[in-house]
Amino acid sequence: MSDADLAIVTRGLTKTFTVARRHEGRFAGFRSLIDPIHDRRTVVDDLTMTVEKGELVALLGPNGAGKSTSIKMLTGVLTPSAGEVFVDGRVPHRDRIANARNIGAVFGQKTQLWWDLPVRQSFAILRDIFDVPQAVYDRQLADFDAILELSDFWDTPVRHLSLGQRVRCEIAGAMLHDPAIVFLDEPTIGMDVVVKEQTRQFLRSQVEERGRTIVLTTHDMTEVARLCERVLLINHGRLMFDGTLDELKAAHGGKPIVNVTFSEPVSALEVPGTKVVSHDGIQAVLAPIGSSTPEDVVRALISRFPVVNIGVVETNLEDVMRDVYLSTLDERNSDERDGDQRAVETSTDRRPA
């Protein structure tokens, strides 16, 4: 499949910012003013990924992982420091105007609607800015209203809307010009469960019925589970995982765990084919390892220890993500320690005898 056939292609995409660091000690403010220290920070590091047309993909990662910066490069707002990026065959930062016609975006709580104007007036401004034909505009509004129920409040000034109402309007505003690709950066943050479900239904319909490609960043794992076929996991600006949620669970301890309570404290808790996750006298949590199943663990525990209560618990997706984030953090710290060690060794090698 060529780059033009894919919705999004990035190869070695990198973004480095230069940030000013404050001096320390006496006259720090003055010294920072006349001789600022500049550090280079790589926020997105060698990101290579593809998204097919009509896919709904979740871009996940902890805070500061580089998700938003990646989206800003994909939308053409930021220019990459290195690497290549193509959105529907275009280089977004070089062909910004054409790219803008083909994409829509919602950046969390940041509004693109006009605060003091009724929502429909904001929509009309966007219609004329994007030069949307009236027939397309009318059809879009009717479609959006059918699911998002915008007509209940679209004659209200934006400043008077609740968060849920406003974000629904933001999403509609981002799609008014019928973009092929939509970037949603934490769009459902702060919404109640009913509005979240309404928004999810809307996004699903836009992908299934209108063939849009949606790239969604979120920390809401229920949303990911309900919406996304594929997950791209970014941490420290690097792509750490690309696959389905099931594959992510399988790769990062997605097996169920066993909670057990004993009638009296157990000192040495050793069960073949298990890893003791936690153990506190009469209570313990165990995870099956290797080919062992939760049922094997239950049988082994009952046959060896005075069990009064036992249960198998499916691993929560939030827990999986926490483990993934922590494991990638550990890997990075380990890499940095290795790097520091290498630097020390190099420096020692160069020291004159």
Add this chain to the structure above:
Amino acid sequence: MTVLQVGTTGTEAPRARRSWRILRIGLLNERAYRVRLVVAPVTLAVQLYLYDRLWTAVFSHTRVAAGLTLRQTLTYSLMALLLARIRWNSRTFNVRDSLSVAVREGTVVYWFLRPISPSRFYMWRQSGDMIYGAFWALLGYIVLLLAHIIAPPRGASGAAVFAASLLLGQMVLYYLGQLVDIAMFWLVSNSAIVRMYYFIQDLLSGVFVPLPFMPALLLACATWLPFSFGINVPLSLYVGRTPIGHAARELALQALWVVTLAVISRLLWSRAGRRVMVQGG
């Protein structure tokens, strides 16, 4: 699955509709806060009345001061207040869709996601505010003229020269204000700078006091800076302090400032585009 349809690339009619739509945003914002529609004429009327009383008192014992008669001074001073109203809304740094607030809150990201350059959007948005301000200024001008408080233009040629100078002067002030706004991309917060800038602009352009009344040092500063080309130059031509024979030179200098500031603005917009830093990732 339907075939996605995006807007046609800009022809003249859609561009005109787009510009018209952006021009109207300022007026619609004003309508949303209707009390402003009352506050604007009332505060203007109070200011005009106080300046009228002040200058009448100053001239109670003299016929000419700083080379101006009472009628010339009143005309200059009251019209300066009216001209300052043209860009009155642009100096408000808390308007939600202003460039400074957009940069501070991160919503400026959307300015770069539309099929119109941020600088062009800014121009139409500011032009709308200026047309709205010009409406109030024109209304005040007609009232003052009908009440014989200020002098009429000095013939048809005087009116034409004034109109051209006024237009160039507003362009100078527009570009200066734009430079202050673009500075937000580097400063992130500029409310103190905006306050300071508009104080200096009013001081050195002749809004507070007609420039001929300024001490020599301030007058020398004002002569070399662009601010006086915004208000002092057109009003000096209007009241006849600058002879009509010098109009060509004054207009040329104004045009030179417009071109210089436009080039600087263009450069800064292109650099600002590379500096879009939005909070949160």
